[in-house]
Each structure stands twice: as C-alpha cells, then as structure tokens.
Amino acid sequence: MRSDILDTDRALQPLLGKLRRLGTLPDDDAAAIAQLPWNRKELRNAACIVRQGESVRCCTVLLRGIATLDRMTCTGARQILGLYFPGDLIDLQQAFAGDALDTIQVFDDAIVAQVPVAVFMALARDRPAIGRLLWIVTLVDAAIAREWTLNVGRRDARTRLLHFLCEFAVRQDEADSSDPDVLTLPFTQEQLGDALGLTSVHVNRVLQSLRDDHTVERDGRTIRITNWQRLKQQADFNEAYLRNTNAPRTITASNR
Amino acid sequence: MRSDILDTDRALQPLLGKLRRLGTLPDDDAAAIAQLPWNRKELRNAACIVRQGESVRCCTVLLRGIATLDRMTCTGARQILGLYFPGDLIDLQQAFAGDALDTIQVFDDAIVAQVPVAVFMALARDRPAIGRLLWIVTLVDAAIAREWTLNVGRRDARTRLLHFLCEFAVRQDEADSSDPDVLTLPFTQEQLGDALGLTSVHVNRVLQSLRDDHTVERDGRTIRITNWQRLKQQADFNEAYLRNTNAPRTITASNR
DNA sequence: CGGTCTCTTGAGCAGAGTCAATGAACGTGG
DNA sequence: CCACGTTCATTGACTCTGCTCAAGAGACCG
Numbered sequence: 001m002r003s004d005i006l007d008t009d010r011a012l013q014p015l016l017g018k019l020r021r022l023g024t025l026p027d028d029d030a031a032a033i034a035q036l037p038w039n040r041k042e043l044r045n046a047a048c049i050v051r052q053g054e055s056v057r058c059c060t061v062l063l064r065g066i067a068t069l070d071r072m073t074c075t076g077a078r079q080i081l082g083l084y085f086p087g088d089l090i091d092l093q094q095a096f097a098g099d100a101l102d103t104i105q106v107f108d109d110a111i112v113a114q115v116p117v118a119v120f121m122a123l124a125r126d127r128p129a130i131g132r133l134l135w136i137v138t139l140v141d142a143a144i145a146r147e148w149t150l151n152v153g154r155r156d157a158r159t160r161l162l163h164f165l166c167e168f169a170v171r172q173d174e175a176d177s178s179d180p181d182v183l184t185l186p187f188t189q190e191q192l193g194d195a196l197g198l199t200s201v202h203v204n205r206v207l208q209s210l211r212d213d214h215t216v217e218r219d220g221r222t223i224r225i226t227n228w229q230r231l232k233q234q235a236d237f238n239e240a241y242l243r244n245t246n247a248p249r250t251i252t253a254s255n256r
Numbered sequence: 257m258r259s260d261i262l263d264t265d266r267a268l269q270p271l272l273g274k275l276r277r278l279g280t281l282p283d284d285d286a287a288a289i290a291q292l293p294w295n296r297k298e299l300r301n302a303a304c305i306v307r308q309g310e311s312v313r314c315c316t317v318l319l320r321g322i323a324t325l326d327r328m329t330c331t332g333a334r335q336i337l338g339l340y341f342p343g344d345l346i347d348l349q350q351a352f353a354g355d356a357l358d359t360i361q362v363f364d365d366a367i368v369a370q371v372p373v374a375v376f377m378a379l380a381r382d383r384p385a386i387g388r389l390l391w392i393v394t395l396v397d398a399a400i401a402r403e404w405t406l407n408v409g410r411r412d413a414r415t416r417l418l419h420f421l422c423e424f425a426v427r428q429d430e431a432d433s434s435d436p437d438v439l440t441l442p443f444t445q446e447q448l449g450d451a452l453g454l455t456s457v458h459v460n461r462v463l464q465s466l467r468d469d470h471t472v473e474r475d476g477r478t479i480r481i482t483n484w485q486r487l488k489q490q491a492d493f494n495e496a497y498l499r500n501t502n503a504p505r506t507i508t509a510s511n512r
Numbered sequence: 513c514g515g516t517c518t519c520t521t522g523a524g525c526a527g528a529g530t531c532a533a534t535g536a537a538c539g540t541g542g
Numbered sequence: 543c544c545a546c547g548t549t550c551a552t553t554g555a556c557t558c559t560g561c562t563c564a565a566g567a568g569a570c571c572g
Contacts (some may be wrong), residue, residue, distance in 0.1 A: 071402070074492040075449045077410040081402040097501045101399060125388065128381040135380070135387070138394040143357060145401035146327070146337040152409040153453030154333040158559070176421045188518065197409030202560055204520065236330040245353045248514095364548095413528070443552060458528055460552060 010166065011111060012036065014087030020172065020245045022140065029129045035124065038113040049090065049104040049112065056094040058114035061088050065110025066186050069102045070194065081144065081196035083168070085175035092138060095120070095205065107186035111171040113127045136244050137254045142239045155236065158207050160196050162235035165216070170239050181225045262437070268292065268369060270343030270426065270431065271317045275389045277430065278396065278500045285385045292379065294369040305346065305360040305368065312350040312372035318342050322442050326450065327358045337450035339402065339424070341431035348394060351376070351490025358438065362444035392500050399497045408453040413462050416452050418491035428493050437481045 012034055019025050038061070043049065047204075049060055049067065057087035062084050069082035069090070081102065084090045094100040094115045106112075124131040144167075151163050165183065173180040185192070189207070198206075210216050215234065217224040225231055232238075268290055275281050275289075285330070294317070299305065305316055305323065318340050324340035325346070337358065340346045350356040351373045351486075380387040390448035400423075407419050413470075421439065429436040441448070466472050471490065473480040481487055488494075 003365075069402070071406050073406065073410050075416075079406040079410045081405050093399055096392055096395055097499075099496075099501050101497055104403070120389075124391070125384040128384075128387070130383070131391070132377075132381065133385050135391045135394060136352055137390060138398060139352055142394060142398035142401050143349055145398050145405060146325070146358070149337050149405045149408055150327050150329065150335040151399060153406055154329050154335045159329075160323055189520095190518080199561060200519085201521090201562085205560090208520085240355075245355050396556090445552095446550080455529055456551085457530080461528090464552085 005067045008207060010034070011040070012030070012038070012061060014063060014147055015089070018087035018129075018175075019137070022136045023133050023134060024129070026129050029127050032123060032127060033130065036115050037119060038115045039110050041114055043106045043110045043112065044108075046108065047106060047110075049103070049106065050094050050100045052100055054100050055098055055246060056091060056100055057117055058091075059095045059117055059120040060091050060104075061113045062088050062090050062106075063110065063113055065106050067104055067106045067110060068195070069190075070081045071102045075143075079197065080191065081148070082141070083171065084160070086170050087175055089137060090135075092134070114230075131172045140244060141244065157196070157198055157202055158209065159191070159234065159236055160198070160212070161203065161206050161216070161235050162231060164192070164196055165223065166235045166237035167242070168237075169228075170242060173229045181228065183223045183225070185221045185223060187221070218256050266290070267296070267319060268294070268317060270319060271345070272341035275386075275393070276430075279389050280385070281389060282385050286382050288379060288383060289386065292371050293375060294371045297368050297370055299362045299366045299368065302364065303362060303366075305362065306350050306356045306358070308356055308359045310356050311354055312347060312356055313373055314347075315345060315351045315373055316347050316360075317369045317371070318344050318346050318362075318459040319361050319367045319369055321364065323360055323362045323366060324447075324451070325358045325360050334450045335453065336447065337404070338397070339427065339451070341427050343431055345390070345393060348390070348397075396498065396500060403497045413452070413454055413458055414465065415490065415492055416454070417448070417466070418471070418487060419460050419493050420448070420452060421479065421481075422488055422491045422493035422495075423498070425484075426498060427469045432438065438485065439479045439481070441477045441479060443477070 016025065016030050016033060050056055052071070064086055067084040067090050068080045070078055070080045072078050090104055124134050151160050155163060168185065169180060169183055172183060189203045193200045193203045196203065207218060211218050215231065217226060272286050273287060283295055320342055323340040323346050324336045328338045329333050331469065346360055378383055381391050407416050411419060424441065425436060428439060445459045449456045449459045452459065465475050465476060471487065473482060477497055
C-alpha cells in the first residue's frame with residue numbers, strides 16, 4: 001500500500017476488503033461506502049483515538065497502523081481488550097453508545113478515516129447488505145473477545161502468548177499480505193503483558209524460553225515463525241473464530 | 257411470569273423487553289417480532305442447545321431459565337464465556353456462521369423459542385429498526401465479553417467473583433424483577449470456577465472468606481446482598497457496559 | 513552527557529492450583 | 543424405609559506458576 005492512495009477514492013479499500021472477507025458485498029453498496037464523506041486523521045506517537053468517558057461523534061476506520069482497545073481496573077491495572085488492523089472499524093460500540101467505555105489508542109503512527117456517526121448509521125439502515133455485514137463484523141468482534149477470555153482464563157502463560165502471536169499473524173496477514181511468517185510486533189513487553197493478563201517480567205521470561213525452545217526466532221520485536229503448523233498446535237489456535245464460516249474462503253498461503 | 261402465557265402471542269415478550277431496553281422499538285416492528293413463527297422447546301437437566309461443531313438452523317430466544325456459552329482448550333479446561341437470561345438471543349453468532357464455535361447449555365430446566373435463521377434474518381433485513389437493535393444487542397454482547405476478559409485478566413479472585421455476582425444480579429434483575437438483593441445462583445462451585453478462570457477449590461475458599469467478611473450472606477447457592485453500594489465498589493463494578501447509554505434509562509430500584 | 517524507556521536478571525513471595533480425603537445432600541431402586 | 547451411588551461442598555497439605563521488588567544494562571534522544 002502506498003501513501004498516495006490514502007487521499008483518493010480508494011482510501012477505504014481496506015474496509016471493503018474486510019467486509020468482503022466476511023460476506024457478500026454488492027458493487028453498489030461498495031460504491032456507497034467508497035463515497036462516504038470522511039476525514040483523514042494522522043495520529044502520531046501513540047495518540048488516543050478515543051478516551052474512556054469521552055463522547056464519540058464519528059465512526060473510525062483504521063487505514064494504516066495498529067490500534068488497541070483497553071480498560072483499567074480501579075486499582076490501575078490495565079488490560080488490552082482488543083486489537084485492530086487496517087480495515088477494521090475501531091469504535092462501533094463507542095459510536096452507538098455515544099460515550100466511550102474504553103480507550104482506543106494507536107501504536108506509533110497511524111492513519112484513520114472518520115465518518116460522522118449519523119451518516120454511517122444511515123448507510124447501515126438504508127443498505128441491508130451493509131447493515132448485515134456490519135452486524136457480522138460485530139459478531140466476529142464478540143467471538144474474538146470471547147476467545148481472549150478463554151485465552152486469559154484457561155491457558156498458561158506460554159500457550160497464551162503463542163495464541164496471541166497466532167491471532168496477530170493471521171490478522172496482520174489478512175490486513176496486509178506481506179510475508180506472513182515475519183511479525184513485527186509493535187508492543188513493548190509490558191503491553192504484551194497487558195494484553196495477556198501477565199506482567200512484563202513474566203512475558204520476558206516466556207519469550208526467552210520460546211527462543212531457547214526454537215519455537216520462534218526472535219530478534220528484538222521481530223518474530224519469525226519457522227513452523228506454522230507446530231506453532232498453531234502448541235498455541236491451541238484455531239482461526240475459525242476470526243471468520244464468518246459462511247463467507248467465501250480466501251486462501252492466502254498454502255501452508256496455512 | 258406464569259407458564260400459560262408461554263404458548264400465547266406474548267411468549268416473546270422477554271425479547272421485546274430486552275430490545276426496548278436497548279433502544280426504540282416501533283410498535284409495528286414489535287408486532288412483527290411477536291408474530292414470528294417459532295417452536296417452543298423445553299430443555300431438561302442441563303441439556304445442550306447447541307454443541308460445538310454442530311450446524312445451526314435456528315435462532316434461539318431464551319424464554320425461561322439460564323444458559324451458558326462455553327469453549328474448551330485442547331487440554332480439556334473449560335471456560336464459560338457468556339451468560340444468558342430470559343429475553344436473550346443466545347446463538348446469533350452460531351446462526352450466522354452456520355457452524356457453532358461454542359457449546360450453549362442451559363442450567364437445570366429451561367424453555368426456549370426457536371425461529372428459523374432465514375426468517376429471522378429476513379426480519380432484520382426488512383425492518384431497519386429491528387436490524388439496528390439486533391446490532392446493538394451484539395455490540396453489548398461484545399462489550400460484556402471484553403469486560404469478562406478484563407475481569408479474568410486483571411482482577412484477583414475475590415474481586416473477580418464479586419464482579420461476576422454484580423453482573424449476575426443486574427442481568428437477573430432486568431430479566432425478572434423479583435427481589436434484586438437475593439440471588440439464587442444455578443452454578444456449582446466448579447461452574448463458577450469455569451466462568452472465572454479459577455478452580456472449584458479456590459472458589460470455595462473465596463466464598464467462605466466472603467461469608468466471614470459479611471460481604472454477602474450465603475446459604476448454599478442463595479446469596480443475599482446486604483449492601484449493594486459497598487458490593488459494587490468492592491467488585492469494581494460499573495454497569496455501563498451492560499447498557500447502550502443512548503437508550504432510555506429504566507430505573508429499577510432507588511438504591512441501585 | 514544525562515535522562516528515559518525498555519529489556520533483562522535475580523531473589524523471594526504469594527495467590528491459586530493439585531491431590532486427596534471426608535462429609536452432606538439427594539435420588540433411586542430394592 | 544434403607545442402602546447405595548452420585549454429585550457437590552469442604553478441608554488440609556503441599557506445590558508451583560506467575561508476581562513483586564530491585565537493580566543493572568542497552569538503546570535512543572535531545
């Protein structure tokens with residue numbers, strides 16, 4: 001993806017791609033989405049898109065970069081509750097509710113498109129195919145959140161981390177099909193801990209044991225997956241929860 | 257609620273009530289829901305509504321009883337991922353996907369209404385207000401799942417259990433407004449553990465310490481809340497995530 | 513060159529798990 | 543009505559995964 005297309009009609013392509021992976025999107029509906037009025041917004045240096053408690057008047061599509069959704073306990077512990085990639089709608093819940101329950105924050109730099117809530121909702125209302133796909137998006141979001149609960153609730157630290165890497169790999173690959181076996185994680189070890197319900201110290205130790213195991217090759221925040229099948233098995237990972245199984249399947253790499 | 261109304265036109269009232277709590281439901285749309293063709297199904301003795309891997313052809317509305325959604329890890333550990341009360345649509349995800357990712361199971365005895373998926377989807381498509389409300393239902397489901405992730409990931413066993421009790425109390429009360437301060441939990445301590453990512457032994461110990469504390473009064477599976485405000489505070493519980501904040505608020509009890 | 517952030521490592525601790533045994537409650541068939 | 547099996551709750555003793563606290567080492571940046 002080159003920078004120049006981000007200002008053209010094709011800027012919302014990542015969203016269209018995502019919707020098409022989840023179901024059938026008629027051409028006229030796709031065109032209607034592409035013609036939505038939107039504001040480009042560049043975010044730098046881990047800026048917040050939405051802060052807990054703020055009111056929200058726009059629906060945000062992530063065009064480039066990665067974002068997280070998180071919430072805190074009263075004791076100040078932070079838990080990352082979701083991960084967003086280009087093409088993802090990152091604040092549907094907040095947009096509907098009007099007030100944000102959670103904070104949404106990008107990593108490093110990111111680019112988003114913001115569409116007024118009312119315009120977006122009118123589109124979903126007037127075009128049943130779009131309404132249906134957005135509903136499916138939300139159903140998949142919920143399925144992902146449940147898988148995270150399972151991950152945090154019942155898997156040990158090692159499996160939990162591997163499972164997270166698998167989800168990251170699959171979603172990263174869907175959003176941006178470069179080399180699917182090389183992951184550049186934007187997370188610090190503390191942030192990984194916040195996503196996994198672990199401390200940064202323990203994340204560090206688990207990462208080291210993974211390197212010692214040769215389960216993954218790691219160099220700083222870059223991780224190379226050497227054996228995807230074995231990784232999936234060790235991670236107890238089944239990507240079914242990331243998909244709408246009724247949607248047409250797109251096969252990316254034959255070894256996956 | 258008496259048994260005899262379960263066979264009449266008013267049987268789907270719990271669903272209508274739930275939708276009205278989340279937004280505006282025009283009368284003609286409500287009538288269309290009430291006129292949906294549905295099959296009554298009685299479930300006995302912890303029967304499964306949907307089993308992991310099965311295909312699903314009906315949308316299920318829980319009319320009476322309580323249901324859980326759970327998934328298992330490859331090591332056989334079980335995690336309860338969701339809780340359903342009368343009025344809840346309990347298998348939207350499964351219905352869309354066609355194949356069930358999870359198992360949905362009732363406690364003891366329950367009664368459900370089953371609507372063919374195609375009929376249900378047509379209703380959502382043809383009536384934007386209903387489509388919108390169902391979307392909101394799903395958004396709230398996702399928000400609940402995220403709160404569970406936070407609960408399991410970052411709260412200690414005591415707070416986690418209290419938080420679960422709070423959610424149970426509020427949702428139970430919404431679905432069936434009897435005495436909001438008395439909860440009859442249908443769960444064994446093992447099932448509570450499965451919902452909280454704990455072992456039954458530890459749940460037992462935490463429950464005992466709560467009784468010793470006088471945080472709650474407990475007699476078998478019946479729990480009496482003596483001080484809701486204090487409980488909420490200790491549980492780090494804020495019910496905002498259970499609601500669509502744009503919807504009209506219904507106040508139940510003044511002390512809540 | 514000092515400051516900040518992140519990663520790394522060690523030592524000790526504790527919350528929660530495991531294993532195992534006992535009791536209480538309940539249903540069922542004889 | 544009793545004997546038996548089953549399911550749940552309870553308790554103790556012991557273990558261990560993952561946390562806390564603390565300090566040092568790189569890396570980067572102004």
